[in-house]
Amino acid sequence: MPTPTVIDTLISARWIIPIEPVNTVLHDHSIAIDGERIVAILPTSEARQHFIADNYHQLTDHVLMPGLVNLHTHAAMTLLRGYADDLPLMEWLKGHIWPAEARHVSTEFVRDGARLACAEMLKGGTTCFNDMYFFPEAVAEAAVDTGIRAAMGMVVIEFPTAYATDPDDYLAKGCAMRDRWQHEPLLNFTLAPHAPYTVSDDTFAKINILSNQLDLPIHIHLHETTDEITQSLTQYKQRPLARLHDLGLTSPGLIAVHAVHMNTEEIALLAQHGCHIAHCPASNLKLASGFTPVATMAEYGLNIGIGTDGAASNNKLDMFSEMRLAALLAKGVAQDASAIPAHQALQMATINGARALALDEKIGSLIPGKYADLIAVDLAQINTLPTFDPASALVYSAGRDQVSHVWINGKLLIDNHQYTQLDERTLKMTARVWQNRITA
Ligand SMILES: CSC[C@H]1O[C@@H](n2cnc3c(O)ncnc32)[C@H](O)[C@@H]1O
């Protein structure tokens, strides 16, 4: 018998859903991890002969799958969770959220809020998030401290805030942030113009040049409400997507967040140019924005990932809830029960998000050579038994509280439902301090 290879971690599980190849469920297999990467996936009987691991996990009732990719959030907005509910987007933003942000947002607010968000996301199986917020340096700091993978938005909005004075200042600060953090292995970057109604043509032109020069995706709220479209028709005599297209922004680098009100021609245009959708079903429902035509988008071959949006409009950062909502809403909207089946919902929450961020060579599926970003979900709970099909259990009946283990870049960050590096008491205390400051 050949000498076994010594590796860092071996995880044996009842099921593995690797996402690639699609619609695959492996039974009684093991994943071998060495350093930051997956080195092998083998039947457990073989893996136990081939490998000796420093850390061995035998997960008899669990499914292993790639970590979830939250394709759109505003992490620091955890500190505004429940601050203004039951309002439509513009009333919510202009009447409540922007005034609160003007009063409170600072480096400290963003660092504390983002840490809370990272902790919430990690516990619920999210291993990568795509952020858009003021003071992205503070989000970067929180992500690096907590060990989560993330894409930092180099945010731009036309009005002055405590963070920046004008669009050039936002862009200069975004570039400085990227220069400072670009060597962090878990950090990635996007350009993040807020929305068509808050960014001018001149600024979009500069963003487009930077995106091409630095090879960065552009992450933007787009066609979120009918008001946005009406306003654009009045001001620019064009729908927002047509305007972005004329400005040269429709490309495989574009991540269109929400994309609720898209007609068939617009869906075809997005697909033709290889753009991506960040579907945020809970936020779209809570702000009463409408129903994204996900099944039609999928038919056109658009790449659709899933996001939570911020905790002030959701009010959870729970990718399990989003996956379920995405699958159910797609069926209801299309009046087709076969729209977005369970495996497709899992792909949306993993590899599709990774693809939108141009990270699909590195994460989003469990393949030897990729970074070891993966989660274990315990299916031996009342609400997931019997388990005829683990993909169905994950999408339609499991909750984020069933995530038992989380590895990112090969590192164990949640071990049997507990943080390995974070102090939950301190996180809770900080949230309460901010609650008092905000209500004072
Ligand atoms: C410029 S930083 C991000 C900015 O976006 C605001 N925001 C949060 N959720 C939404 C949403 O659904 N649509 C539009 N804008 C949103 C957030 O409060 C920040 O001001």
Ligand SMILES: [Zn+2]
């Ligand atoms: Zn948003």
